[in-house]
Amino acid sequence: MDSVGQMNGGNVLRTDDLAQIYCDFDGTVSVQDATDFVLSQLADPEWQEIERLWENGEIGSGECMRRQVSLIRARPGQLDEVLDEIEIDPFFASFANFCAARSLPVTIVSDGVDHFIRRILRRHGLDHLPVVANRLVVSTRTGQPQYFLSSPHAGPTCTTTAGVCKCRWLTAHKQERVYIGDGRSDFCVADKPEFLFAKGELARHCAEREIPFFAYRDFGDVIASLRKAAAHLPEAVEKSQYATV
Template identity: 40%
Template sequence: MNTFSSIANHLFNPSYTQHQTPIVLCDFDGTISVKDVTDTLLSHFGQDGCDELEELWVNGKIGSQECMSKQIALMDASLDELNHALSQIKIDPTFKSFIDYTEKNHIPVHIVSDGLDYAIQFILKRHGMEHLPIFANKLMHDNNRSWRLEFPYANKNCIKQSGNCKCNHVKKQQHFNQILYVGDGTSDYCVSHNVDFVFAKDKLINYCEKNQIEHCAINGFADVTKALKQAQHALIPVMMIK
């Protein structure tokens, strides 16, 4: 019987008192990273059955937690092979400048992802940002070639049946005067209804428009930084920036 252990560092779970600044919650795959990390790893290392699971998820027959759990269990890769694939993944070139701005202005940023904690940490470390708080599914390895997932942020009442219930994370941030969200796709739909303002890319733009959600369409984090600067200089909430 294989023994699995986490290969990610201890995740930072900060404790805050009441803050006058906003907090920014960021999706990772397709938002910070240029490509979806999990899809990339599955394309490299996924065995037979991954595509069928993806189809079941797309058709709404299983939730993302069940889909990802079974897909990751079908991966065949050593840690070195996984790391090599992760080292090829690019991120938004303006994300580092965004983090520099938020840290200078004491605006907390949390990575809230339905992806893989180790993959996110590995990629951010390559860019000198491994200190950012990460809330994601826990990737487990048996020190050979087998993998599985654990879901420390799952919620049995999650509408989307996600591995990481982003809406549940939002509920824990009510001590901030504004909760801002940056995302791009399906895993960001539900949480977009529960924050003060959304910076939306790709599919999330159409979803926000269709559902009349306060948002700003962006191409990348340079647009988010610009909006935060405008709001700060005008001393008005970010939701007033269009």
């Protein structure tokens, strides 16, 4: 599939019009879902049944995450060793540098786990990026580490009962916003930003509902399209195409 820049005819984006860039993390910045990878390596098998409950719509994503994280059976050092196996998009560091050079603030907004995200970013020298995510709490009161999640960024009116209400963060900014995502946790926010990059499940969701988006494969595509998109952000949205990756 063509990159977004090619789909839009190679125009130049006026980056001074952009107020904020938001990125999902699991499957967007990271190559694989960090939480699922940790659970598959370190949690009791019950985590998979909890996942099915969420997939069937029987529980919200916030409850799903809290119950799953409590099943992790590992010392903190073991947890970090597993996290160090997780790779990020090969172009994400270049994307972060591209944005920094143009004074475009980038924030990670994820329904994942803050420690997982920060550990992975730190390994790539990107831990300066702000992270909005569920907060990991580790207790050793029983002699064995126990893991809990708190959700300081949940919203009381969140339609998906997520641990992190992404809509709340995007609607706090009234100027142009860019959002980059890939999966189910991004569905509710898909129609909020002026400039949406989507792949995977998110791209299919947007195509089915005729939500304008730019398809991408990796952050190399995102960099290229931010350089080549139309001069004014609202116009760029109008010219976007419906596509799946």
